[in-house]
Amino acid sequence: MALLEVRDLSVQLQTKSGFATAIDRLSYTLDAGEILGIAGESGSGKTMSALTLLGLLPQHAKASGSVKFEGQELVGLSSKEWQKIRGQNISMVFQDPMTSLHPMLSIKTQMTEHMMVHLGISEKQAIVDAEELLADVRIPDPKKALASYAGQFSGGMRQRICIAMALACKPKLLLADEPSTALDVTVQAGILTLLNRLREEHNLSIIFITHDLGVLSSITDKLLVLYAGRETESGLTSTILQNPRHPYTQGLLDSLPQPESDEKLLKSIAGFPPELGKQPIGCAFAERCKFAEARCSGAPLEPTYLADNHKFLCAVDPFHSRSTQGVGL
C-alpha cells in the first residue's frame, strides 16, 4: 500500500463571484522513502495541495475527492482528528526561515512545546531529544543553539532548525514548500544534501514543492507538473526532464538559462497563466502554447499514459516522436 494516495482531489475557493477552482482533480501516490516534486508557478495550486495534506486550507476553501494516508481518509476530518495527523505523521517546512520561526521565543521553547504535547514526554526528555534532532541536522553546538533566538542564526541554519522541528515527532511524510528558494546556492546545496540523507536514514517520504527544475532534478524521484491547478504531466524525474511530452514542461525547461547558448536572451513563455476561477474547460495552457489547435479548447483533455507511469494531458502531443527515444540520451 502506498503511504499516500491522492485521488481526484479538488479544492474550491469561495470568492465574491462564486466558487473558483484552485485544484482540479489531482491524483498521485507516494511510497515510503520516496521524494515527489511538485513543479509549477505561483498560482498553480502547488502550495494549496500541500495545505490540503495538513488540513490547513483557509476557511473559505472546500476540498473534495480522496486523500488516503496509510489507508486513512483525510478529506473531511474534523479539526480534532487533524491534530493527531498534523505535525505528528505529516509535517511541513516552509519557504521563509526568516518568518517561520518566532523571533522572541528561544529555540528551546519553540522546539520542545509541541514535542511535549504530541509525544506526551517531559520537558527534560524533550530537551534531550531536541539536542539530538539539532545534531542530526548538523547544527553545531546544539545545547547553545537551544538557548539562542532565531535572529542569532543565518538563513541556512534557521532552515535547518525548521527541519529539525518538523522532524520532532518522527513524521512519515514531510512537506517542503520551496524550502531552499530563499537561500544562496551554496546553502541550498547543503539543505538538499540534508533532506536526501534524512530520506535515506529515516525512510522519510518528502513532497518537495518548487518552481526550480534544477533543484527538483537533484533530489526527487518523480515529478508532478501543475498548471493553473491542473496536472499537465507526471512521471519519473529523469523522464520528465529528459523527454517531456507536454509543451508547458518543455517551455519551463526552455526558459532556464541555456549554458551552451551564445544567445543573450532567455526563452520565456509569453503571456500569463489564467486567473483563478477563469480556467477554460479545455487545456488551460492553450492560449500560451505555440502548438495549440482548435481541438485544445472546448472539451476536457484525456490523459495519455505511457510506460513507467509517465502521464501527460495534451491533445496535440507535438513531441510524439520522443516516445521512440530511449530515456537518458
Next chain:
Amino acid sequence: MSEQPILQLEDVSVTYKRADRSKVTAVSGVNLTLNKGEILGLVGESGCGKSTLGKAAVGILPTSGGQITFNGNKVEPLNRSMRSRELLKLQLIFQDPYSSLNPRRKIGDQLIDGLLNYGVPEDEARESSAHLLERVGLSRSSLTKYTHQFSGGQRQRIAIARALTLQPEVIIADEPISALDASAQAQVANLLVELVGELGMSMIFISHDLSVVRQISDRTAVMYLGKLIEIAPTHEIWDSPKHPYTKALIQAIPKPDGKGFLPLELPGDVPDPRLPPSGCRFHPRCPVAIAECSVREPQMAQTDGRWSSCLLNNELRIEGSAHVV
C-alpha cells in the same frame, strides 16, 4: 566591444556604523570598471556586500574610502535637496517591486516625479511616461492605476520604466528578478537586456543567481565578504573558474538534467563581516587552502591573463592547485 569606461570604482570601501557604535566594513577596497554598452554581472552570497557596492556606486550610500567616477564626474552621496544633474544618468533598480513602489499613489504620479523635479512640463512628462510603460509591455491606462492592481512581474516593469524616465546611461539593477516568478524572471531579464541594447545603456546586474548572470552578462565579477575575488569575461569564468570560491559557487548550482546528482555543498556560512578571517577571507571554507592562506592576504592580480585574488593562483603560483577540488 569598445572598452570605454563609463563608471569607475577605485579602491572603494563602505563602512556601516552599527547601533552599538562598532563598525562593519561591508565593502573593502574594490576596483571595478563598467564599460560603455556592457552588462557586468556582480555575484556572491548574501552578505558579501554586492548590494552595498551597488548603492555606493549610484551615490545613495557614502563611501569610507576610494573614489567613484561616472562620466568623469565624481559620484557623491545625495545631499538633502537635489541630485546633481550629471548624476541623473545613473539610476538604480531595486530588488523588491512590492516595497519600491508607493502603494498609495497612482503609477503615473510616481513616474513623472523625476521629470517634474527637473523642469519638464506635466503633460509632456505624462506623455513620455506613457511611452515608457508601453515600451516595458504595459498599457498606457496603467498610468491611472495603483500598484496593487499589478502582479510582481508587472510591478518590476513599472519600476524599470520609472528608472528610465530620466534617460539613464547606466543602470544598476540590484537583484531585479529574484523576487519574481520563474516565467516572469525570464521576461524581465530579457526586457532589461533589450533595453540596454536599444537605448545604448550599460548595466551592472547584481544577482545571486549565477545561471542568469551567465546568460546575460558580458563580464562577471565575484565578491566574497566585501572583496572582489575574481573578474573575467563571463564565458571564461564559467568554463574555467580561477578562484576556489567561484568554483564552489558554480558547483552548487543544481542542474535540471534529470540525472539526480546533488549539487556540491560548500561547508560553513559566510563569516561575520565584523570579524573577517585573517589572511584570505575565504580560507576557513576553502577546500584547497594551505597554511599560508590564513596569514597572508591575497591581492587581486593577473596571472595568465586572468584576474583573481588567490595566493595559489598569483603570489605563490602553485600550478593548477586551485583546480584540485
